Amino acid sequence: MSYYDIDAILTDSQKVPCTFEVDVPGLGYLESSSASPDIKAGTRIQLPLWLAEMLAISQRLGTLENVISLDIPEALAPRVQNALKADPKTVELRSLATHFYGLGERVLGLFEEEELCDVLINTYKQRTAEISDLAHNPQGALGGDAGAFLRGLDEEERQLFRVAHDSYKDMKAFMGEKTRK
Numbered sequence: 316m317s318y319y320d321i322d323a324i325l326t327d328s329q330k331v332p333c334t335f336e337v338d339v340p341g342l343g344y345l346e347s348s349s350a351s352p353d354i355k356a357g358t359r360i361q362l363p364l365w366l367a368e369m370l371a372i373s374q375r376l377g378t379l380e381n382v383i384s385l386d387i388p389e390a391l392a393p394r395v396q397n398a399l400k401a402d403p404k405t406v407e408l409r410s411l412a413t414h415f416y417g418l419g420e421r422v423l424g425l426f427e428e429e430e431l432c433d434v435l436i437n438t439y440k441q442r443t444a445e446i447s448d449l450a451h452n453p454q455g456a457l458g459g460d461a462g463a464f465l466r467g468l469d470e471e472e473r474q475l476f477r478v479a480h481d482s483y484k485d486m487k488a489f490m491g492e493k494t495r496k
Contacts, residue, residue: 336356367385408472
C-alpha cells in the first residue's frame, strides 16, 4: 500500500461502528445528534476507519484504558457473511462498501475472525471465476443477471474485470495477426 494510493485512502475513510469507553471532552461535534460539547462513555458513533483504529489501539500507546471499542462494520456483519456463504455471486458488494475487500483486509488486521477470513477468501475465489467468464464473453456480460452482477462489483473486482477483458481483447488481436501471416 502506497501513501498516495487513492484506493487505500478511500478504504481508510469508510465508517466503522465504535463505542466510546471513556468520556472525551471537546469532541461532542463528532456526534451530530448531541448538543453536548463532550462525548460520554457508552456513546455509539460511526468513525472513519483510520481514526477508529488509532483510538482503538490507544491503550497500547500508554493510556490506562481503551478510548473506544470497535465493532464489525455492517458490510461484514454476520448477516452479510451468511449471504456470502449461500451464494457470493448474488451479493452486491459495491452497495455494502465500494472497497469491500480492502475493508475486509483492514478489519481482519484488527479482529481475529477466522470465519470472516474464510468467507472472504471463498467469496473472492467464486466471484473472480465469474468475472473471468464475463470478461472473456462480453456479449454474455451485457444482459440478464450478468449485468446486475457487474454493477455490484467492488472497486478491486472492477479493476480485475478491466484487466481480464483488455487481456482477452489483446490476445484475440494477437492471435488474429498470427493467423493472417
